[in-house]
Amino acid sequence: MLRIQNITKIFNKGKEDEVRALDNLSLQINKGEFVVVVGANGSGKSTLMNLILGSYAPTSGQLLIDDNDITPLPEYQRSQWVSMVFQNPAMGTAPDLSVIENFRLAALRTKSKKLSIGNDEAFHQLVKEKIKTLGLGLESKTVQPMGSLSGGQRQALTLLMGVMDKTSILLMDEPTAALDPKSSAVILQLAEKINRELGITIILITHSMKDALQYGNRLLHFKAGKLEHDLNADQKRQLQLNQLYDWFG
Amino acid sequence: MSQFYLAALQLALCLSPMAIGIFITMKVFNIPDITTDGSYTLGATVTAVLMTAHYPIALVLPISILAGAMAGTATGFIHTKLKIDALLSGILVMTALYSVNLMIMGRSNIPLVNLKTIFSYFNGMGNEVYGQLVMALMMALVILLLIIYLLKTDFGIAMRATGNNPVMTSALGINNDRIKIIGLALSNSLTALSGFLVAQYQGFSDINMGIGIVITGLGSVLIADALRNWFHVKKISMQLILVLVGAIAFQSVLAFTLSIGIDPNFLKMVTAVFVLIIVALPRISSSMSKNRS
Numbered sequence: 001m002l003r004i005q006n007i008t009k010i011f012n013k014g015k016e017d018e019v020r021a022l023d024n025l026s027l028q029i030n031k032g033e034f035v036v037v038v039g040a041n042g043s044g045k046s047t048l049m050n051l052i053l054g055s056y057a058p059t060s061g062q063l064l065i066d067d068n069d070i071t072p073l074p075e076y077q078r079s080q081w082v083s084m085v086f087q088n089p090a091m092g093t094a095p096d097l098s099v100i101e102n103f104r105l106a107a108l109r110t111k112s113k114k115l116s117i118g119n120d121e122a123f124h125q126l127v128k129e130k131i132k133t134l135g136l137g138l139e140s141k142t143v144q145p146m147g148s149l150s151g152g153q154r155q156a157l158t159l160l161m162g163v164m165d166k167t168s169i170l171l172m173d174e175p176t177a178a179l180d181p182k183s184s185a186v187i188l189q190l191a192e193k194i195n196r197e198l199g200i201t202i203i204l205i206t207h208s209m210k211d212a213l214q215y216g217n218r219l220l221h222f223k224a225g226k227l228e229h230d231l232n233a234d235q236k237r238q239l240q241l242n243q244l245y246d247w248f249g
Numbered sequence: 250m251s252q253f254y255l256a257a258l259q260l261a262l263c264l265s266p267m268a269i270g271i272f273i274t275m276k277v278f279n280i281p282d283i284t285t286d287g288s289y290t291l292g293a294t295v296t297a298v299l300m301t302a303h304y305p306i307a308l309v310l311p312i313s314i315l316a317g318a319m320a321g322t323a324t325g326f327i328h329t330k331l332k333i334d335a336l337l338s339g340i341l342v343m344t345a346l347y348s349v350n351l352m353i354m355g356r357s358n359i360p361l362v363n364l365k366t367i368f369s370y371f372n373g374m375g376n377e378v379y380g381q382l383v384m385a386l387m388m389a390l391v392i393l394l395l396i397i398y399l400l401k402t403d404f405g406i407a408m409r410a411t412g413n414n415p416v417m418t419s420a421l422g423i424n425n426d427r428i429k430i431i432g433l434a435l436s437n438s439l440t441a442l443s444g445f446l447v448a449q450y451q452g453f454s455d456i457n458m459g460i461g462i463v464i465t466g467l468g469s470v471l472i473a474d475a476l477r478n479w480f481h482v483k484k485i486s487m488q489l490i491l492v493l494v495g496a497i498a499f500q501s502v503l504a505f506t507l508s509i510g511i512d513p514n515f516l517k518m519v520t521a522v523f524v525l526i527i528v529a530l531p532r533i534s535s536s537m538s539k540n541r542s
Contacts, residue, residue, distance in 0.1 A: 053420065079422035092420070094413040101406050109422045113407040115399070145483060 002029040002052070002169060002201065007061030009047050009225075021047040023225040025061070029218075031168070034195040034202045036212045039222035040248055045205045048222070049173045052203070054078040065168060080110045083162040085155065087174040092158035095147025099138070099157065102146050103127045106161035130160055134190065152183025159190055163198060170194065172204040176211070184208075188215050209244045221247050255378055257504035261469075261497040262385035263446035266392045267462070268469035268496040269489060270439030275470055276488070277400070278412040278432045280328070283339040283463050287346025288320040288437040290459035292444025294350045297359035297454035306367050310445060317441020318434040320346060325430030350456055357456040366449035381450070388446060392439065393493055397486045408432055409485070440466075461517055468524040469495035475527060499523070 009022040022044045029035055039045045050056045052063065054075035063071050065081045086092045093102050104119045128139040134156050138149070146154060155175055162170050172191060176184035188204075192215055195202045206212055212219060219236045221229035229247065231239060267289060274282040292313045299309045320342055327338040351357065367388075371380030399405045411418045411428050419425055448454040472495035477488055506519050 074424075075419045076422050076424050079420060084420045086416075091414070091416050094410040094417055096413045097406065097410055101410075104403065104406055105410055105418070105421050105423075108403055108407075113403040113423070115402045115404050117398075117401055118403045119401070119406070 001031050001066060002027075003062075003064040004028070004048075004052075005062040005064070007048075007051060007063065008059045009044075009051060009056060010059045013059065020225050022051070022058075025225075025227060027220075027227060027230075029169075029201060029203065031201055032195070032199045033218050034192065034216040035204065035218045035220060036216035037203060037205045037220045037222065038207070038209070038212050038244070038247075039228075042224075043222040044225040045222050046173060047225075049084075049171050049203070049205060052078075052169070053082055053084055053171060081168040083109065083165075083167045083170050085158050085162055085170065085172040085175045087177050089151040089154035089158065089178060090147075092161070093146045093154050096145055098143050099131075099146055099149070100124055100127055100142045102157070103130075103142075103161055103164060106164040109165040109167070111165070130164075131157070134160070134186070136186070150183075152179045152186070155179060155183065155187055156190065159187060159194070163194055163200060167200060169201045169203065172202060174205050174207060177207065184211075191215070209241055212244065213239060213241060223247075251508070252378070253504050253508050254501065255382065257500040258497060259378075259382050259385050259450065260447070261500035262382070262389040263450050264443050264462075264465060264469070264500070265389040265493050265496040266439040266446070267443035268466045268473075268492050269392060269396055270436035270443075271463070271466035272470050272473070272489065272492045273396070273408075273432055273439070274436045275467070276412075276474070277409055278429060280335045280412075280429065280433070281339070282321075282324060282335060282433060282436060284320055284324045284342045284346070284433070284437050285339075285440050285463040285466060286459040286461070287343035287350070288317045288440045288459075289444040289447075289462045290350050290454075290456065291316050291320055291346055291353075292441030293448035293454040293458055294353045294359075294444070294456075295441070296445045296448045297361060298353055300361055300364050300366075300449075301359060306365070310367070310442075313441050313445040314438045317444070318438040320441070321433040321435070321437030322430055324437070325433035328433075329426035329429055347456070354454065354456065358453060360453045361449060362452065367446070368449060385446065385450070388442075389493060392442070393489055396439075397489050400485045400489070461520070464520055464524055465499065466496075468499045468520065468527060471495070471524065471527045472498050475531065478531070 004025055004027040007022055007025045011019040011021055037045050047056065051058055054073060058071065062069060070078050070081065084092065100119060104123065124142065128142060131139045131142070136153060136156060138153055138157065141149065176187050179187065188211060191202055191204065194200055204216060217233040217236070219231040220227060267285065271285065274280045295313045295316045296309055299312060324338045324342045327333050327341060328335045368381040368384050371384050400409060407418065407423050408428055411423060411425050415425050470492060473488065473491035476491045476494065482488055482491060502523055503516065503520065507513060511519065
């Protein structure tokens with residue numbers, strides 16, 4: 001469970017260009033929820049994501065995961081609870097390393113990286129089987145550099161990498177923004193499957209209103225750093241596309 | 250093979266740990282580290298002082314390596330904890346090391362005459378030069394194999410990923426600062442190892458022996474980089490082997506320069522021009538092919 005308590009984030013505090021990106025936000029996200037977050041540019045969605053990930057420190061407030069106060073922890077220490085799928089597929093992978101080496105690191109996210117070769121045949125086989133479930137034919141490309149794959153392929157692999165090791169929350173910051181419709185569908189269906197089968201909490205930011213209605217069981221709408229709407233699964237099912245567009249009016 | 254080229258080959262093998270160290274900072278971590286000039290002299294200085302005090306080589310070797318690691322750690326701390334640019338951090342430590350080296354030596358030069366060196370172990374082979382060559386080759390290969398193994402381990406993959414995409418590694422639970430400090434310590438310990446070898450190879454340690462040595466290591470790495478692009482080498486083990494090849498090629502060019510009678514006083518300039526050519530050639534040829542098309 002993720003608890004966001006009275007979080008405020010101000011950029012350039014006290015300067016002429018001061019921006020209040022999040023304003024006294026309190027929110028609870030329960031284990032296993034698939035939360036979709038929408039809002040106009042500058043509404044605070046990505047700031048929220050970066051605060052959870054640890055890229056930004058809040059100006060005030062507290063963040064708790066399963067009753068652990070993660071507010072003072074740096075990004076690399078939060079990785080024992082949180083994994084991330086970035087908007088840009090290039091951000092979530094090391095392009096010069098092979099696919100299998102990227103997966104090896106992902107598999108060790110919460111473990112120590114030892115002076116032994118863990119990238120053995122058994123691990124290779126495990127990764128191939130996981131990649132095969134994508135149905136993209138990438139299982140034959142495990143020794144290729146990650147950078148040689150397309151954006152969509154890399155993003156699908158990043159999503160799999162996100163659940164290679166135990167994780168409580170999977171953050172997805174506009175993961176389909178740079179992808180074609182077919183690749184986007186693969187990514188979001190895979191996210192849905194991960195949420196359903198592994199019970200991992202997912203927080204997805206999207207600018208696609210269609211995707212916002214189709215995926216997830218909770219919908220959050222941010223406006224000017226504040227939470228404007230918070231719809232549960234039933235309310236979300238009844239929501240119409242034009243009503244959603246009206247929120248942006 | 251003429252003595253000129255044999256000496257160049259031996260020097261290249263002695264300098265190859267430094268080249269591998271520069272490969273680690275420059276290519277693995279993407280950090281321009283010039284602590285090298287100081288840590289190379291530090292390795293030689295510690296070696297000379299301990300050897301003239303008749304400490305066994307088996308003890309001198311790890312102490313020299315440790316001294317280099319400490320220099321690298323200092324650069325790493327300044328860069329990561331004080332958030333000072335890596336280049337400036339290296340310059341600061343390198344500058345401080347000049348005084349440290351002078352303090353350790355107590356004078357500007359220590360000769361290593363009539364002392365048993367690491368190269369003395371193979372003197373029984375009949376030919377002293379070949380004996381020295383075998384020892385230098387053994388040292389270079391041991392270091393090469395150890396670093397190849399390291400970069401293939403889980404920790405090594407984390408090191409390579411940190412230089413390649415620090416945003417990703419941070420999200421994957423890697424403390425980028427800590428791993429950079431370890432990388433800089435490792436790199437400078439390898440540089441100090443080269444200082445340890447070269448001091449014994451040339452029979453003295455001098456306070457100025459490290460000036461511009463980073464260019465020699467850089468040249469070896471750049472030759473390796475050119476060969477890597479040329480042959481489309483992807484494997485990390487092959488990239489490291491190419492660094493060794495680069496070190497040998499670099500020293501061979503310098504030996505050729507001397508063999509055709511160029512004044513040794515111009516050797517540093519020849520080195521700089523050679524590195525400039527290696528760096529500039531791919532850019533010039535690509536801009537020429539663009540102009541043609």
